[in-house]
């Protein structure tokens with residue numbers, strides 16, 4: 156990264172649980188590949204981090220049939236965690252993407268609590284900045300309960316990961332719950348260093364001509380601008396209830412959206428679906444944040460975190 160670039164973003168420098176970030180703008184897992192695919196559009200070192208594709212113990216083909224459909228102000232996906240598996244990631248991908256000078260945050264999914272521990276230990280290597288736990292997947296062993304909707308199960312996943320790595324552990328909260336604050340507190344108590352939220356909202360679409368679900372998996376994860384109000388509300392609720400830093404995401408597609416998340420209490424933001432419409436959107440968000448701070452004579456992005464005026 157050039158010196159000019161560092162100075163330009165001086166007000167955006169952030170540190171989350173020991174992870175030094177040039178800017179508090181990251182990219183969300185599953186929407187930005189391994190980062191390298193975007194190197195022609197984005198100065199990857201300017202990002203706070205790239206949360207790479209969901210990684211599992213064994214390679215996964217993902218779901219059959221239609222995996223993506225557009226919906227009003229958003230999209231639905233049921234990719235099904237297609238990925239080459241952790242061994243290929245460690246052997247081939249990680250050494251390759253190390254050259255870009257970005258924080259590599261590895262998003263992991265397990266089908267048992269133990270699997271999260273195994274993955275966390277395997278990824279406790281140089282070049283990995285942090286581990287993000289995706290708990291929005293079924294626990295096969297316990298009869299298909301989703302870790303992400305049961306506070307005890309999510310907490311068990313956090314404890315297991317913490318036991319097996321010295322890296323900061325990020326727990327990614329699912330919005331598909333009645334009470335996100337209970338989930339957040341359980342994960343903080345279990346030792347999560349950072350909370351990220353939100354994952355996709357479960358949705359569905361039916362093709363009226365075939366009278367069948369559009370998606371091969373019947374249901375899919377809704378993302379994009381349509382989920383932003385839900386995500387923002389959840390970030391605000393969680394930020395008031397926990398002490399650990401929050402990475403806010405869900406529908407962020409411009410710098411104004413990002414400012415809303417900071418005001419609601421996020422210390423950093425991640426951009427997902429918006430990368431598909433504009434691969435350089437994260438750079439525009441960094442520029443917009445710099446202008447916003449300059450116009451208000453503020454010295455640091457942290458000056459606006461949680462500063463929403465209520466009452």
Ligand SMILES: Cc1cc2nc3c(=O)[nH]c(=O)nc-3n(C[C@H](O)[C@H](O)[C@H](O)COP(=O)(O)O)c2cc1C
Pocket residue numbers: 183184185186208209210232234236262289327353354355376377378379380382404405406407425426427428429
């Ligand atoms: C195509 C696609 C694939 C995704 N894959 C993952 C994944 O592997 N792991 C994960 O934790 N979240 C995954 N997500 C969720 C995103 O990381 C993010 O939490 C969500 O899309 C909300 O942000 P957005 O509205 O900015 O996209 C995926 C989202 C999309 C659209």
